[in-house]
Each structure stands twice: as C-alpha cells, then as structure tokens.
Amino acid sequence: MPALVLLGAQWGDEGKGKATDLLGGSVDYVVRYQGGNNAGHTVVVGDQKYALHLLPSGILSPGCTPVIGNGVVVDPSVLFSELNGLNDRGVDTSKLLISGNAHIITPYNVTVDKVTERFLGKRKIGTTGRGIGPTYADKINRVGIRIQDLYDESILTQKVEAALDGKNQLLTKVFNRRAIEVGQVVEELLSYADRLKPYVADTVLVLNQALEQDKVVLFEGGQGTLLDIDHGTYPFVTSSNPTAGGACTGAGVGPTKISRVIGILKAYTTRVGSGPFPTELFDEDGDALRRIGGERGVTTGRDRRCGWFDAVIARYATRVNGLTDFFLTKLDVLTGWEQIPVCVAYEIDGRRVEELPYSQTDFHHAKPVYEYLPGWSEDITKAKSFSDLPKNAQDYVKALEEMSGAPISAIGVGPGRDETIEINSFL
Numbered sequence: 535m536p537a538l539v540l541l542g543a544q545w546g547d548e549g550k551g552k553a554t555d556l557l558g559g560s561v562d563y564v565v566r567y568q569g570g571n572n573a574g575h576t577v578v579v580g581d582q583k584y585a586l587h588l589l590p591s592g593i594l595s596p597g598c599t600p601v602i603g604n605g606v607v608v609d610p611s612v613l614f615s616e617l618n619g620l621n622d623r624g625v626d627t628s629k630l631l632i633s634g635n636a637h638i639i640t641p642y643n644v645t646v647d648k649v650t651e652r653f654l655g656k657r658k659i660g661t662t663g664r665g666i667g668p669t670y671a672d673k674i675n676r677v678g679i680r681i682q683d684l685y686d687e688s689i690l691t692q693k694v695e696a697a698l699d700g701k702n703q704l705l706t707k708v709f710n711r712r713a714i715e716v717g718q719v720v721e722e723l724l725s726y727a728d729r730l731k732p733y734v735a736d737t738v739l740v741l742n743q744a745l746e747q748d749k750v751v752l753f754e755g756g757q758g759t760l761l762d763i764d765h766g767t768y769p770f771v772t773s774s775n776p777t778a779g780g781a782c783t784g785a786g787v788g789p790t791k792i793s794r795v796i797g798i799l800k801a802y803t804t805r806v807g808s809g810p811f812p813t814e815l816f817d818e819d820g821d822a823l824r825r826i827g828g829e830r831g832v833t834t835g836r837d838r839r840c841g842w843f844d845a846v847i848a849r850y851a852t853r854v855n856g857l858t859d860f861f862l863t864k865l866d867v868l869t870g871w872e873q874i875p876v877c878v879a880y881e882i883d884g885r886r887v888e889e890l891p892y893s894q895t896d897f898h899h900a901k902p903v904y905e906y907l908p909g910w911s912e913d914i915t916k917a918k919s920f921s922d923l924p925k926n927a928q929d930y931v932k933a934l935e936e937m938s939g940a941p942i943s944a945i946g947v948g949p950g951r952d953e954t955i956e957i958n959s960f961l
C-alpha cells in the first residue's frame with residue numbers, strides 16, 4: 535500500500551487537513567501536489583488549532599517528511615511566515631522538502647489576480663486573491679519563475695523581464711496601474727533564495743526512491759473535485775487539478791504507484807466564491823449549518839455558502855477520481871434536524887437527471903430533487919464506533935454510501951484527531 539491520495543470530493547473545505555493529520559503519524563511522506571496558499575486546512579491537536587495554507591498537514595507529525603511538489607505554486611513570503619508561526623509554537627519544520635520546479639507566486643501575480651477580479655465586476659470568480667490563477671497562467675504561457683531560478687541571477691532577471699513585458703502593458707494601458715519594475719522584483723525574489731535553499735530538493739527522485747523502498751506516501755489535495763480546472767464547474771474553479779490525476783503530474787509519480795484514493799466528503803455541502811451550487815440554502819437551515827459547522831473561510835474569512843448533501847456530486851467525484859473510499863466529515867453538525875434532505879438527482883428543464891451534466895447551461899438550471907431522511911437528536915461527538923451512532927445516523931451514512939459509489943471508511947464527529955470513527959483502515 536505505498537501511495538495514497540487524499541482529496542476534496544466537493545468544493546473544498548471538506549476537512550482534508552484533519553484527515554491528513556490523522557494519517558500523518560502512520561505515513562513517511564505527506565505531499566502537496568497542486569494549489570498554493572489559497573488552501574486553508576485546519577488541524578486540531580488536543581487544545582491546539584493550526585491553520586495551514588501552503589505546508590502539507592503532515593508537518594505536524596514528527597516522523598513524517600512534508601513535501602511541496604512541483605505542481606504547487608509557492609509564495610515565499612507566505613511560506614516563511616507559516617514556518618515562523620509553527621516554529622514559534624515548537625513545531626519542527628526542518629524536514630520540509632520543496633521541489634526546485636515549483637513555480638513562484640510573484641508579487642505581480644498577486645496584483646494581476648486582484649485587478650482582474652475587480653475588472654470582472656459581477657462576473658468575478660471570487661478568487662482568494664493570492665495570485666494563484668496568474669501564476670499558473672504564467673506557467674502554461676512558459677513565462678513562469680521557478681524556485682530553481684532564484685539560484686541564477688542572470689536567468690532570473692531575463693525571466694522576470696519576459697514575464698513583465700506583457701503584464702506592464704496590461705497594467706498601465708488596461709488596468710490604469712503603475713508599471714512594475716524588473717529590478718525591484720528581482721531583488722525581492724533574490725532575498726528569499728538563501729532561506730529557501732536548505733529545503734530545495736529533487737522531490738521527484740526522493741519520492742520515487744521512497745516508494746521503491748516501500749515507504750508510505752500520502753498526497754494531500756488542496757481545494758476539491760468541483761474546483762478542478764478540467765473537471766470542476768468551469769470557469770468558477772481554481773487553476774490547478776485537485777483531482778487524483780493531479781497527484782501524478784504534480785509530484786512526478788506514475789499512476790501505477792497509487793493504490794488508494796480517498797475522497798473527503800462533508801455530510802452537507804459548502805462552497806466559497808462564485809458559481810453554481812444546486813443545493814444552496816438561503817434560509818434559516820443554511821444559517822444553522824453555517825453557524826453549527828463554523829463555516830467561515832480559513833484563508834479569506836468569508837462566510838461559506840451552505841446547502842444539503844448532493845449525491846450527484848459525490849457520484850461524480852467517485853468517477854473522475856477513481857475513489858476507493860470516502861471519509862465522511864462533520865456528521866455531528868447535522869444533529870438536531872428532524873429530517874435531513876439529500877439531493878439524489880437534478881431536475882433540469884423538466885427532465886430528471888441522475889449524473890452531473892457536462893454542460894454549464896444545464897448545470898446552472900439544475901434544481902435538486904430531494905429525498906428526506908429521518909434525523910437524530912442524540913449527541914454523537916463521543917461515538918467511537920459505527921454501532922455507537924443512533925440508528926438514524928447509521929442509516930444516513932449507509933444511504934449516502936449507497937448513493938455515492940464508494941465505501942465510507944471513516945466518519946468525522948468533531949474537529950479533533952480522536953473525534954473520528956474508523957470503519958476500514960486506510961493503511
């Protein structure tokens with residue numbers, strides 16, 4: 535069982551941080567393979583709460599080597615402040631490895647992200663404003679800056695010049711902003727080089743050698759399946775591939791090495807930012823889910839949009855990721871509802887549709903078709919095994935499993951490490 539992928543099955547914030555941390559003590563490497571500090575992963579250990587943005591959640595497990603893979607985009611200033619924050623709290627971060635091929639989020643990419651959103655007005659994506667999209671755009675346009683470029687000043691200067699050529703035209707002529715100076719950017723980037731150096735490694739080689747030695751590698755996705763640039767609700771998505779295939783390209787590990795793909799699935803649904811969301815609630819139930827679930831963004835502090843569980847999305851996540859298991863989180867949040875609606879299909883322009891429509895127009899027209907499952911009122915936060923759950927909670931989980939197409943192997947009943955019911959072992 536050498537390589538496992540753990541990823542978001544919905545629109546992000548499913549509880550990936552907690553799930554990764556739970557496995558962190560039993561694996562050798564935890565690897566981020568895409569995204570950047572748009573992610574906000576919360577880990578609760580005892581009475582300590584950590585919010586991680588760029589660092590893999592395995593950083594909190596002493597035996598585990600955390601790795602930032604080539605597919606991640608790295609804002610060095612954010613990385614350093616995250617490392618400082620953890621060091622101040624006594625967490626050893628010295629084992630961290632960062633791919634020299636990972637792209638850098640430059641200050642101008644953050645600027646472009648923000649001005650683009652402003653210009654889009656009401657058509658905005660609602661990005662996290664962290665420069666993610668523009669950095670991946672530069673990567674694909676072949677004008678990106680990689681970590682390794684920090685160690686050759688001449689190449690770095692040429693690359694920053696190439697990247698800024700077009701951008702300065704755009705900034706001054708379209709966005710009415712001041713041009714950005716090449717020298718200033720190069721100076722700032724070079725100032726990160728020395729501190730980054732000890733972490734920089736050929737992570738592709740390291741991870742493949744580890745797998746050859748039967749070490750256990752866990753890939754931790756950021757964002758979620760429906761935010762995937764190819765398989766999500768485009769254009770209301772992020773600019774990378776959180777889906778399982780992204781782990782291969784974003785870390786340089788072949789698909790034959792991956793034996794298990796775990797989808798983290800919230801017992802209801804949330805979304806941050808713009809875009810379609812069929813089961814979204816605008817009533818007191820939505821407010822209650824937000825309040826009880828603490829649904830506020832870890833990165834931007836925005837309120838999360840909340841709605842009932844959507845089995846169409848879960849089935850889709852099973853398919854596009856080849857999920858072998860689900861980790862169902864936040865079941866405790868649903869305690870107290872007399873009955874719980876679950877979306878089993880959509881009605882689109884008078885037709886019943888069982889699977890996620892590929893057409894954006896259809897998805898925008900999708901209305902949820904609900905089945906109503908009986909709720910429970912007992913406190914479930916102390917449950918340690920499936921049989922500790924009240925019958926209606928057990929039936930809710932079984933119904934979700936049947937609709938979603940993969941076994942539910944763990945259930946979260948609270949934010950803490952030990953507030954988890956393990957059904958099938960992941961390792």
Ligand code: GDP
Pocket residue numbers: 542546547548549550551552573574575576577578827828832862863864865866867945946947948949
């Ligand atoms: P991530 O981005 O997928 O890592 O998720 P976030 O950390 O952004 O959001 C998940 C939130 O739910 C965090 O505040 C977690 O501490 C919390 N959480 C995770 N699992 C559970 C659970 O089973 N029950 C409850 N009540 N909270 C949970």
Ligand code: IMO
Pocket residue numbers: 542545546547548572573574575659660661662663664665666667755756757758761770771772773805806807808
């Ligand atoms: P974690 O890893 C939820 C959303 C943003 C926006 C869209 C594009 O904590 O689950 P971006 O800044 O990536 O270009 O924004 O994606 N988004 C997330 N939503 N959780 C996340 O990460 C997210 N990362 C990005 O809100 O709608």
Ligand code: MG
Pocket residue numbers: 546547548573574575576832
């Ligand atoms: Mg999050």
